[in-house]
Amino acid sequence: MFFSVDPNGDVPIYEQIARQVKLAVADGVLVGGQMVPSVRQLSRDLAINPNTIAKAYQQLQNDLVLEPLRGRGMVIRRDSLARCTKARNSLVAEGVRRALSDALAGGMTADDLRGLFEAELRHAESNGQIVGDESR
Amino acid sequence: MFFSVDPNGDVPIYEQIARQVKLAVADGVLVGGQMVPSVRQLSRDLAINPNTIAKAYQQLQNDLVLEPLRGRGMVIRRDSLARCTKARNSLVAEGVRRALSDALAGGMTADDLRGLFEAELRHAESNGQIVGDESR
Amino acid sequence: MFFSVDPNGDVPIYEQIARQVKLAVADGVLVGGQMVPSVRQLSRDLAINPNTIAKAYQQLQNDLVLEPLRGRGMVIRRDSLARCTKARNSLVAEGVRRALSDALAGGMTADDLRGLFEAELRHAESNGQIVGDESR
Amino acid sequence: MFFSVDPNGDVPIYEQIARQVKLAVADGVLVGGQMVPSVRQLSRDLAINPNTIAKAYQQLQNDLVLEPLRGRGMVIRRDSLARCTKARNSLVAEGVRRALSDALAGGMTADDLRGLFEAELRHAESNGQIVGDESR
DNA sequence: GTGGTCTAGACCACC
DNA sequence: GTGGTCTAGACCACC
Numbered sequence: 400m401f402f403s404v405d406p407n408g409d410v411p412i413y414e415q416i417a418r419q420v421k422l423a424v425a426d427g428v429l430v431g432g433q434m435v436p437s438v439r440q441l442s443r444d445l446a447i448n449p450n451t452i453a454k455a456y457q458q459l460q461n462d463l464v465l466e467p468l469r470g471r472g473m474v475i476r477r478d479s480l481a482r483c484t485k486a487r488n489s490l491v492a493e494g495v496r497r498a499l500s501d502a503l504a505g506g507m508t509a510d511d512l513r514g515l516f517e518a519e520l521r522h523a524e525s526n527g528q529i530v531g532d533e534s535r
Numbered sequence: 536m537f538f539s540v541d542p543n544g545d546v547p548i549y550e551q552i553a554r555q556v557k558l559a560v561a562d563g564v565l566v567g568g569q570m571v572p573s574v575r576q577l578s579r580d581l582a583i584n585p586n587t588i589a590k591a592y593q594q595l596q597n598d599l600v601l602e603p604l605r606g607r608g609m610v611i612r613r614d615s616l617a618r619c620t621k622a623r624n625s626l627v628a629e630g631v632r633r634a635l636s637d638a639l640a641g642g643m644t645a646d647d648l649r650g651l652f653e654a655e656l657r658h659a660e661s662n663g664q665i666v667g668d669e670s671r
Numbered sequence: 672m673f674f675s676v677d678p679n680g681d682v683p684i685y686e687q688i689a690r691q692v693k694l695a696v697a698d699g700v701l702v703g704g705q706m707v708p709s710v711r712q713l714s715r716d717l718a719i720n721p722n723t724i725a726k727a728y729q730q731l732q733n734d735l736v737l738e739p740l741r742g743r744g745m746v747i748r749r750d751s752l753a754r755c756t757k758a759r760n761s762l763v764a765e766g767v768r769r770a771l772s773d774a775l776a777g778g779m780t781a782d783d784l785r786g787l788f789e790a791e792l793r794h795a796e797s798n799g800q801i802v803g804d805e806s807r
Numbered sequence: 808m809f810f811s812v813d814p815n816g817d818v819p820i821y822e823q824i825a826r827q828v829k830l831a832v833a834d835g836v837l838v839g840g841q842m843v844p845s846v847r848q849l850s851r852d853l854a855i856n857p858n859t860i861a862k863a864y865q866q867l868q869n870d871l872v873l874e875p876l877r878g879r880g881m882v883i884r885r886d887s888l889a890r891c892t893k894a895r896n897s898l899v900a901e902g903v904r905r906a907l908s909d910a911l912a913g914g915m916t917a918d919d920l921r922g923l924f925e926a927e928l929r930h931a932e933s934n935g936q937i938v939g940d941e942s943r
Numbered sequence: 944g945t946g947g948t949c950t951a952g953a954c955c956a957c958c
Numbered sequence: 959g960t961g962g963t964c965t966a967g968a969c970c971a972c973c
Binding site: 697756763 | 817827829831833835836891892895896899900901902903904905906907908909910911913915921924927928932
């Protein structure tokens, strides 16, 4: 699996990594029992300080997404799917709520906002970034 | 006009204030030529250190939203409406894009996301926070 | 005579006024014995706080350019021409020195600077803002 | 690289520092990718409060001259040379224009001004502060 | 170690 | 009264 990290930008790197792991689990790309790359490995791949990776993994352990396999690395917990789906939903909902709150404070109408939302959605779909629904 | 500031939360206070001014201009609540409360005044009202208010106003000056009237205070620039509307649109679009990017990475479908979006929208409408569209 | 004042800009208004009086004397537009407009008059003309005008006049008095005519206003001192010419020369030289210092710190060559200077000079001449020399 | 700061003088300290960085980039003394001294380091070197240094660096970030390396410091952006050269030219041109405007308002002729300019230039050259042109 | 934010308080010029 | 600058010092997240 590939992480992509933006070292500038307001989300801390360790948080970006933790989120990406959770999203990958929610997506089914990572499944329970699967190992994640070692701290050193990922540190090299991303050219990121190992402490930063370790902090991300630590957080994922606290959030019951990863568990250590004594001496052999970290694995995705078999019971983490529901948890990650929930985390994903919160994350997405929070983004939507932020946008919504700014929109209304700035005098956008519901329709303006819907238009903007659908435009962004189409944009993502046309890039093949998102799975459409068979019903469309 | 009323600002509300959350001293805990990931957006710095000065940034919250700067955004609220821009959103208020975009909304038409603040108009060109209008004075904003003095640094000291707002400092008292919000119980925030004057330096923090001054920093927000400084940023708004950089962003060509406020201009100083020497010795008399700060006013909304007459040409700032378009700029603030643009800033609002960027802010909202960025929030939408963030949510969308998390959603797709986490395996949500377009319809899941639409459902979530419409739910949040209805929630805001039912609170009377946003202007509906049939009335326009 | 007409003053023009830029209420924004880094030179304080009272200083702008004081300088313009000195320059006008150096130029011969204002001559010894001539009255300057009253504080109230100029305050109205420029839409500037009377205290600001008064401060400019006060400074000009300290600099021996103006003197009060008991109860009748302020006049240009008859001995102020040399003083004003000297002030003008300092002012101009200081501007040149500033530009020069920035230019050299920024790696401009003497010729770059000469080119820039001549270009600005031509620009001013073509606008008829400056008196050329018969020798050109 | 050496900064020199004049705490008295009409240009604020943070602005002096920001300008000197830009001029150093324009000059080629600082190049893209190079780190600038840390806030604390420069604070000690110049005996200036760290907040003041931070303000200068903040401004340079706004002006797209510096970029932060999280937790490691600030670097000159690789694309900042053109920007800094432009900033230098504006700064110099503005100084020249100011001098010129004062000169003409005060009745100097173009030749008077040229004489003054060349004198200052020779003065700087004789001090070895500026690169002459025959050698290039 | 790094920069970013915030407070508290002084002092200043300007109007 | 106004905003702008600067200091001193605390605290924080990040690496």
